[in-house]
Amino acid sequence: MxxxxxxxxxxxxxxxxxxxxxxxxxxxxxxxxxxxxxxxxxxxxxxxxxxxxxxxxxxxxxxxxxxxxxxxxxxxxxxxxxxxxxxxxxxxxxxxxxxxxxxxxxxxxxxxxxxxKLAIGHCSRYDTTHTAIKEQIETGSLGDVMSIYSKRHAFITEARRLGGRVSVEQYLAVHDLDLMLWYLNDEVVRVTAEIVAGPVQNELGVHDICWTMFKTRRGAVGIVESGWVLPAKLGMGGDVRFEVVGSKGIAYGQVLPNTVAICNDDGWQFPDVQHWSKLHGNLVGWYAEQVRCFVQSIERDEPPVATGDDGRRSLEVIIAARYSYQKNETVSLPFTESHG
Ligand SMILES: NC(=O)c1ccc[n+]([C@@H]2O[C@H](COP(=O)([O-])OP(=O)(O)OC[C@H]3O[C@@H](n4cnc5c(N)ncnc54)[C@H](O)[C@@H]3O)[C@@H](O)[C@H]2O)c1
Missing domain, CATH: 3.40.50.720 (NAD(P)-binding Rossmann-like Domain)
Structure with missing residues (x-):
């Protein structure tokens, strides 16, 4: 049933x-x-x-x-x-x-x-670009992961929709941090973050860009570049890409821009073929897979793909990043709430 x-x-x-x-x-x-x-x-x-x-x-x-x-x-x-x-x-x-x-x-x-069951909506774990990289890491084809980088820039219209109720790292970078920690299967021990204020800050009171840098216990480094100042007219869904450098190889992942381009009297348009895309009228892709996997975890009594503990791990780095740019210092983890 x-x-x-x-x-x-x-x-x-x-x-x-x-x-x-x-x-x-x-x-x-x-x-x-x-x-x-x-x-x-x-x-x-x-x-x-x-x-x-x-x-x-x-x-x-x-x-x-x-x-x-x-x-x-x-x-x-x-x-x-x-x-x-x-x-x-x-x-x-x-x-x-x-x-x-x-x-x-x-x-x-x-x-x-x-x-x-408690599953956290880290939807990128259901995207085939990201799962393909995960598989390569797990098979050992890249060797030991030494460096990991992601870029996720959204449109200023998304910042406007949220009206300043969240920071860009809490809203966007948390996706990438979750992926990175999933890939690395390691603990973050140090976090440093820098922010840039621009039009989003002026209009909505939250910064435009955040770079979060971290180091893990086994010595890998990661950088998450996140922002939401892109002009909506870019129209390609945003700019989301990922790179992993290991001791034996490199993996590149490109999620956005969307790859279908249409031009008419209204200019260039890029239909969504990645994110909330439809096939014959039905939603397909990440979010449907997320529900399917969640149902499976209930029926088989297995842990969800992204657990509550996974959710806590990426949140901890986000909170440490905020502390870092507010205090202008590098933060050691585990982070305790008494820090801020
Ligand atoms: N996974 C993704 O790709 C993704 C994308 C966007 C947002 N999100 C996350 O999804 C969540 C929702 O974001 P959104 O953009 O849909 O926000 P939204 O503002 O569009 O919708 C939130 C809704 O929650 C309702 N709400 C508030 N308090 C409530 C309560 N006590 N009981 C019932 N309803 C209540 C509001 O009235 C509103 O309709 C956020 O946590 C956001 O970070 C995830």
Missing amino acids: AIGFGIIGAGQMGAVHAAAIDAVSEAQLIAVADVDEKRADILAGEHGLQHVFTDYNHLLALRNVDAVVIATPDQLHCEPAVASSNAGKHVLLEKPIATNLRDADRIIASSKAANV
């Missing part, structure tokens, strides 16, 4: 997850909850749902909801995640796991106590 799903948070990502659940035959969307009644109604209408709430506790009371996807803003992850675990629901929680380590620990502890 299909796993019954509820969605908490019917914004941009709630809608993507609803389409992803629809695309997976072993999953069935049952209910949606959003404090914004209009948003909840729209998403419920699009998916023909009878159960629509402004209070997620009513959703959690439904017996045929086995699992929830939580897609509330970053700083509002903890309460619905803990309540969902306490209600015995498996949780697929959007990244970052939380905005501080205390909340991350509460979320992880509640899922363990309730013996439910």
Whole structure:
């Protein structure tokens, strides 16, 4: 029988997850909850749902909801995640796991106590570009990984949509840090970060660019370059690429720009063939695979692809990076909340 799903948070990502659940035959969307009644109604209408709430506790009371996807803003992850675990629901929680380590620990502890699955929405782990690199690392074809670099630049329109409620490293770099730690299977011991203020800072009060540099226990180094100042007219989905240098070889991964280009009287356009792309009307790719893998982890009683502990690891580096650029110093890990 299909796993019954509820969605908490019917914004941009709630809608993507609803389409992803629809695309997976072993999953069935049952209910949606959003404090914004209009948003909840729209998403419920699009998916023909009878159960629509402004209070997620009513959703959690439904017996045929086995699992929830939580897609509330970053700083509002903890309460619905803990309540969902306490209600015995498996949780697929959007990244970052939380905005501080205390909340991350509460979320992880509640899922363990309730013996439910907790998966974090580190969606890049379901992208074939990134999994191909992971496979090469695991087979040893690159040798020992010594250096790892990623670049993820989004449009200024995305910064505007979020209106200054998150930093660029919390929103974007956390994807790359998760990938890097997944690849390296190692611990970060030192973090240094630098930020640049520009138009985004002037308009929204959050910096435009952040470079996060780290060193691991086994001696590898990594740099995550993240930004959201690209002009929307670039229209290629953004600029996302990845490089891994090992003792025996190098891997290059290019996720964006999109590779289909169309030009008409409106200028150049680049349809999404990577991110939230559709095949014959159905969502395909990362997000559908994420739901499929999550369902599999429930059915087989296996750990999810990205666990709560994985989510905590990338969050810890993000928090250390913030401390580093605020205090202008290199930060040693493990990071304790008493730092800041
Ligand atoms: N994996 C990805 O590719 C990706 C991309 C964008 C955003 N995200 C993450 O997804 C999450 C949601 O981001 P978004 O862009 O969809 O935000 P959004 O603002 O579009 O939507 C968030 C929704 O949550 C609702 N909400 C707030 N508090 C609530 C509560 N207590 N109960 C129910 N609903 C509540 C809001 O009303 C809003 O509709 C964030 O954590 C973000 O970082 C992930």
